[in-house]
Amino acid sequence: MKIGVIGGGAIGLLFTAYLSKSPHDVVLCVRREIQRQAIQTMGLTLNFGTSVYTCQPDVRLLSGRDHGDIDVLIVAVKSYDVEQVMPEIGERFSRTRSILFVQNGMQHLRILPKLQMHSIYLGVVEHGALKESDHSIIHTGLGQTKIAPYLDGHSGFNWEKLSKEDFPFTYQNDWYAMLSEKLHINAVINPLTAILKVNNGALLANPYWFYLMKQVSKEACKVLNIEDHEAWKDLVSVCENTSLNKSSMLRDIENNRKTEIDAINGFLLNAAQQKSIEVPNNQFVYQVIKGMEDHMESRENNG
Structure with a gap:
């Protein structure tokens, strides 16, 4: 084969x-x-x-x-x-x-x-x-x-x-259950670590960042229609097991590359709009990452 x-x-x-x-x-x-x-x-x-x-x-x-x-x-x-x-x-x-x-x-x-x-x-x-x-x-x-x-x-x-x-x-x-579980984890860890420029485990160690994790997670679970208690346990476990790792989105930002924010939080925003669900925290991290991408592109074009 x-x-x-x-x-x-x-x-x-x-x-x-x-x-x-x-x-x-x-x-x-x-x-x-x-x-x-x-x-x-x-x-x-x-x-x-x-x-x-x-x-x-x-x-x-x-x-x-x-x-x-x-x-x-x-x-x-x-x-x-x-x-x-x-x-x-x-x-x-x-x-x-x-x-x-x-x-x-x-x-x-x-x-x-x-x-x-x-x-x-x-x-x-x-x-x-x-x-x-x-x-x-x-x-x-x-x-x-x-x-x-x-x-x-x-x-x-x-x-x-x-x-x-x-x-x-x-x-x-069940492909939807499989992808939604991963999407929930990516929607929380990727943009927050990219914005804060920290490894995955730092999100658990800082009480203010931990609070942000909770808010982004709750919104994502509601949009994806997944049970938030189990999803949260999985999210914390991934953060603990990859505590020293950098997320793919953080690496993209560090290397001046386009991120997958549209496929992750952008997808959540579109789904939330169709369901009339308010997701202000996901909206915020999405706008920040898109702004960072735009800033990188402008810097390259002007440099």
Whole structure:
């Protein structure tokens, strides 16, 4: 079987490295020729604790050719890039049976019906990953990838058989419950740590920031229609288990990159408006992050 991965970021490289340990062929599709050359020349290096693993995946340009030989596909680009790669998926992966999307938030779901010829799965990645370079990835936190069927799961592909010891896949029945749980956690931790410029655990240690967590969390639970007591316990647990980690949104801000705020809190704002629910705290963090993005862009344009 041939497994394709679209995306040369942290998650795409992490999937490629671990899946390369399987007996299946792995193809990594990237959008930049300089990254393709780097991996082709030096291989892809995975660092986890004291272990180092280097593999040599088949690395291709996404737009360079037809990828009809791919049996299953994992789309690991950022949520705001899904729409951009959709034409390539539709045109160049026409014979691929199953496609897994592993983005944060739910904003990208609105465009997935365009892929009705495929079996579509959704995933939640709970691993920590840091892209060190175009050809090197650090596995910073062990977790799992949860997967649920979304559109026409007729292919019946068993994702769990791809599990490795430090990279397990687990099957979920309810995609909405799976995504809403992750969205709630992201909606609280990501914008607050990015605004305050602190690691995840600092939110629990400071009583004023802890209060803000509570307010953003309550609003998110109400919009998503999830039980707030259990959701809060899960949120605190994630903060504790990743206390020294930086959120992906904080890393984006630090590196002057666009964030996924629209896919996370932006999605919540749209859903809240449709349900006539007031979410002032989510509105506030959304506006602050969008303002930070705008400030970065203005600084780059003027600098």
